[in-house]
Amino acid sequence: MSRIIRTSVLAVFGVIWLLPVYLFVVNASKSPLTYTSKEAWVPTDFALFANMGEALQLSGLSASVASTVIYSVVSPLIAVLVGAAAGFAIVALRLRHGFAWFVVIFGGTVFPLQMVILPLFDGYSRVGLFDTQLGMIIVYTAISVPFSAFVMRNFFTGIAHNVFEASVLDGATTWRIFRTVYLPMASSALVAVFILQATFIWNDLLLGLTLSQSDSVRPIVTTLSGMQSTYGGAQLSTVLAAGVLVSLPTVVLFLLTQKFFARGLALGQY
Amino acid sequence: MSALAKRTTPYLWSARGFIAPGVIIVAVLLYLPLLWTTYLSFTAYDGLGDPQWVGLANYAEMFDDPDFLGSLGNTLLWVVGTLVIPVGLGLALALLTWNLPGGVWLRLPFLIPYAISGIGVGLIWSFILSSNGALDQALGFFGVDETPRWLVDAPLNTVVMIVAASWQGIGVNALLFTIGLNSIPKEPLEAARLDGATGGRLFGSILWPMLRPLTTVVIGLSIVASLKTFDIVLGMTKGGPGRASETLALTMYKETFVNSQYGLGSAIAVFLTVVTMVASILYLRQQLSKKNEI
Numbered sequence: 001m002s003r004i005i006r007t008s009v010l011a012v013f014g015v016i017w018l019l020p021v022y023l024f025v026v027n028a029s030k031s032p033l034t035y036t037s038k039e040a041w042v043p044t045d046f047a048l049f050a051n052m053g054e055a056l057q058l059s060g061l062s063a064s065v066a067s068t069v070i071y072s073v074v075s076p077l078i079a080v081l082v083g084a085a086a087g088f089a090i091v092a093l094r095l096r097h098g099f100a101w102f103v104v105i106f107g108g109t110v111f112p113l114q115m116v117i118l119p120l121f122d123g124y125s126r127v128g129l130f131d132t133q134l135g136m137i138i139v140y141t142a143i144s145v146p147f148s149a150f151v152m153r154n155f156f157t158g159i160a161h162n163v164f165e166a167s168v169l170d171g172a173t174t175w176r177i178f179r180t181v182y183l184p185m186a187s188s189a190l191v192a193v194f195i196l197q198a199t200f201i202w203n204d205l206l207l208g209l210t211l212s213q214s215d216s217v218r219p220i221v222t223t224l225s226g227m228q229s230t231y232g233g234a235q236l237s238t239v240l241a242a243g244v245l246v247s248l249p250t251v252v253l254f255l256l257t258q259k260f261f262a263r264g265l266a267l268g269q270y
Numbered sequence: 271m272s273a274l275a276k277r278t279t280p281y282l283w284s285a286r287g288f289i290a291p292g293v294i295i296v297a298v299l300l301y302l303p304l305l306w307t308t309y310l311s312f313t314a315y316d317g318l319g320d321p322q323w324v325g326l327a328n329y330a331e332m333f334d335d336p337d338f339l340g341s342l343g344n345t346l347l348w349v350v351g352t353l354v355i356p357v358g359l360g361l362a363l364a365l366l367t368w369n370l371p372g373g374v375w376l377r378l379p380f381l382i383p384y385a386i387s388g389i390g391v392g393l394i395w396s397f398i399l400s401s402n403g404a405l406d407q408a409l410g411f412f413g414v415d416e417t418p419r420w421l422v423d424a425p426l427n428t429v430v431m432i433v434a435a436s437w438q439g440i441g442v443n444a445l446l447f448t449i450g451l452n453s454i455p456k457e458p459l460e461a462a463r464l465d466g467a468t469g470g471r472l473f474g475s476i477l478w479p480m481l482r483p484l485t486t487v488v489i490g491l492s493i494v495a496s497l498k499t500f501d502i503v504l505g506m507t508k509g510g511p512g513r514a515s516e517t518l519a520l521t522m523y524k525e526t527f528v529n530s531q532y533g534l535g536s537a538i539a540v541f542l543t544v545v546t547m548v549a550s551i552l553y554l555r556q557q558l559s560k561k562n563e564i
Binding site: 003006007009010011013014015017018020021023024027037038039040041082083085086088089090093094095096098101104105107108110111112113114115116117118119120121122123138139141142143145146149174175178199202203205206209210221224225228229236239240243246247250251253254255258259 | 282286288291295297298303304367370371373378379380381382383384385393395400408500505508519523527536539542547
């Protein structure tokens with residue numbers, strides 16, 4: 001009996017929770033020609049893909065999409081490797097004062113980004129990194145390294161040290177042990193960190209707002225924010241379609257991987 | 271001696287080489303800017319010429335500024351609101367889906383919003399809450415014609431933005447609490463059930479104490495995240511009307527990049543950082559001392 005009540009309560013609230021998503025998609029699907037703000041709840045036509053195509057032409061969204069794909073692949077990739085290297089140095093190579101060095105790296109994530117954006121803007125302008133893809137890749141890498149080092153250090157702590165010693169007896173160099181023994185063993189953790197950081201970068205607003213201005217460098221969420229204040233009225237359905245386009249990849253990725261993360265979190269791996 | 275010998279490594283240079291990239295990236299791109307912001311907070315600077323040392327003048331100006339104080343008030347409202355709603359409802363949701371067949375599927379609708387960016391959430395909710403928008407139309411359907419101006423009247427606009435943020439954040443809190451519930455050992459639960467404990471008693475005497483460490487983490491994360499609230503406010507009201515719904519993170523951004531008040535902006539950033547640190551430390555200390563009493 002209580003099982004039925006629980007299921008019903010959850011189903012009702014689940015539907016309520018999905019209403020904003022319903023409104024989002026329904027209104028993003030309305031053709032700008034017939035769009036009216038008066039009938040938000042009623043689906044009229046299905047022009048979602050046409051609207052997305054239209055949105056890609058506005059505000060240089062298509063150029064933003066291309067750049068953002070680069071940022072959210074390259075930066076987390078570098079960051080997981082840098083983080084894994086740090087974890088390897090501390091755990092496998094038993095770096096002196098290893099924990100202190102770990103705190104130094106992890107400490108980079110404990111304060112708000114507001115604390116670093118002005119000097120980054122100033123410094124980037126001086127050295128020519130402002131409004132460049134390279135500059136964005138570097139800053140996204142930097143903010144991803146602390147969490148990556150945190151997870152990878154934890155993961156490597158779970159690997160018996162005699163794995164390392166056995167490899168040394170086989171005559172392998174440390175670089176070779178890192179590349180052929182530790183990295184492959186950590187592949188699940190590397191993938192998890194990569195996905196989390198890629199999602200974070202994909203959804204970033206503040207760094208894009210501060211460190212870029214041209215269409216081809218601006219990340220998509222920043223571009224979407226600009227579109228929202230520029231276009232209204234009949235073009236609102238196009239802006240909503242841009243919002244769906246920007247949100248879809250992370251929602252799909254998150255839903256596909258949430259079980260995997262729940263299991264990892266439960267095992268205390270991440 | 272042996273302990274010391276164990277800690278020294280024959281791979282000194284190799285280890286330094288492996289940790290160097292991480293340390294260098296974090297030092298150059300995060301710590302150096304952090305120090306520079308701290309320095310700038312004691313100066314008058316607009317990006318041109320050199321920063322002029324003014325001591326604590328920026329901090330004094332900050333606390334004399336009604337806009338800053340309003341922003342501080344809004345931020346506190348965010349901290350309290352996102353503690354009560356997403357953490358409380360997240361726990362309720364986790365308890366409802368716990369051990370329920372199909373619970374994984376029933377949780378999905380709450381997880382979707384989490385993957386949407388703050389600007390995306392802001393876009394959806396400003397569409398819903400606009401005047402004569404989806405919510406007003408729905409209320410009109412039920413005969414309510416006089417509706418408040420959701421995004422205009424303060425502090426209502428901050429409250430509805432907290433609701434939007436809760437819509438986004440509840441699922442992940444539920445996921446964390448579910449993980450906590452699943453990791454509770456089965457024996458004490460069975461024993462309590464055999465003793466006839468159900469519902470409220472089971473929760474109060476077994477589940478809540480056992481969830482304590484995880485609750486600490488969830489609440490801590492929630493406080494830190496709400497102090498940094500920026501994306502949703504920019505996406506829904508841009509801090510307006512005027513500056514009525516700004517949060518500290520947004521005020522810092524506007525003073526710095528819109529008004530070119532680098533010194534004042536830096537002082538707000540330092541203040542925000544200090545508040546975040548103090549809140550985390552106080553909270554953790556309080557939780558740890560509670561633990562010791564048991």
